[in-house]
Amino acid sequence: MSSLIRPRLVAAATLLLVLGGGSLYLAAASNSTTTRTPTAKDAGRLRPPSAAGGHNLVLGANDSARPQNMEQFLTALTKDVDAYWTKTFEASGLPAPKVGFTSIPAGRTAASACGDENGAMGDEAAAYCPGDDTIYISQKFATDIYNGALDQTLPGSSQGYGRTVGDFSVAYIVAHEYGHEVQDELGLFDEYGGQVPTMAFELQADCYAGTWANSVEQENRLDDGDVQEALDAALAVGDFDTTNANHHGTPQQREAAWKDGFESGDPSSCSTYLDAASVDDATGPADPQPDPGSAPYRVAAVGARFARHAA
Numbered sequence: 001m002s003s004l005i006r007p008r009l010v011a012a013a014t015l016l017l018v019l020g021g022g023s024l025y026l027a028a029a030s031n032s033t034t035t036r037t038p039t040a041k042d043a044g045r046l047r048p049p050s051a052a053g054g055h056n057l058v059l060g061a062n063d064s065a066r067p068q069n070m071e072q073f074l075t076a077l078t079k080d081v082d083a084y085w086t087k088t089f090e091a092s093g094l095p096a097p098k099v100g101f102t103s104i105p106a107g108r109t110a111a112s113a114c115g116d117e118n119g120a121m122g123d124e125a126a127a128y129c130p131g132d133d134t135i136y137i138s139q140k141f142a143t144d145i146y147n148g149a150l151d152q153t154l155p156g157s158s159q160g161y162g163r164t165v166g167d168f169s170v171a172y173i174v175a176h177e178y179g180h181e182v183q184d185e186l187g188l189f190d191e192y193g194g195q196v197p198t199m200a201f202e203l204q205a206d207c208y209a210g211t212w213a214n215s216v217e218q219e220n221r222l223d224d225g226d227v228q229e230a231l232d233a234a235l236a237v238g239d240f241d242t243t244n245a246n247h248h249g250t251p252q253q254r255e256a257a258w259k260d261g262f263e264s265g266d267p268s269s270c271s272t273y274l275d276a277a278s279v280d281d282a283t284g285p286a287d288p289q290p291d292p293g294s295a296p297y298r299v300a301a302v303g304a305r306f307a308r309h310a311a
């Protein structure tokens with residue numbers, strides 16, 4: 001439901017604080033000897049990790065280590081998603097993903113290669129930036145999602161599709177942004193160069209968010225209502241601006257993409273979104289994003305309070 005996720009102490013990831021405040025560098029301790037660089041073909045070969053437990057988050061249990069504020073919650077959440085992808089990559093013979101994570105305190109900004117005209121991200125941030133390989137989540141934005149303050153204002157929810165409230169609504173967003181990091185690790189942005197098919201990448205990130213949620217369910221760490229919170233959030237961030245190059249997918253498409261990942265639990269199944277995009281390319285898709293390196297990959301495209309500066 002809407003209770004905060006409680007972290008347990010066992011952390012699969014080794015975290016190194018580099019910037020202080022809300023910034024982390026996520027670099028998982030690897031027991032894998034592989035040093036091979038992932039390629040786009042690995043997207044179709046990703047295997048789910050074995051459900052061995054040992055994750056560091058529990059949903060719905062009493063624990064003295066539960067996050068006390070949004071910064072701690074976002075950090076615990078990101079570590080959980082990172083631990084899942086570390087296991088997934090290692091189970092697939094790939095080096096663990098490495099990504100920066102910055103949670104931006106309310107009223108503050110963080111410098112980013114994907115920032116606004118001042119090179120900064122602020123209270124509206126929920127993005128992955130390929131240019132500096134960092135996930136940015138605004139604590140204010142996450143709090144507004146958690147509390148339901150943005151419930152009716154997102155592209156889909158403003159038109160009656162879905163809603164955003166509760167811990168797993170926030171979890172969907174964080175896992176979606178990490179999905180873009182997975183794409184970056186796999187070289188998918190490079191594969192498409194300046195021709196990144198936006199909607200396909202967004203739906204694939206939703207699918208990846210769903211496979212992570214599947215792993216959480218496998219470990220019995222979901223509360224009643226969490227799945228619905230994620231489905232509602234996916235509907236809420238969908239948009240109908242289908243002629244816009246930054247169209248991310250309709251509410252129904254985004255809900256279906258998350259569900260695909262959640263029901264299959266198999267990240268390799270998410271590669272079909274890019275396969276479909278290749279077919280569409282031949283018949284003329286929406287205009288691609290111009291510069292993947294400095295384009296922020298956000299959870300919603302247009303109409304959203306937090307995305308307006310990028311529109």
Ligand SMILES: [Zn+2]
Binds near residue numbers: 176177202205297299
């Ligand atoms: Zn996105």
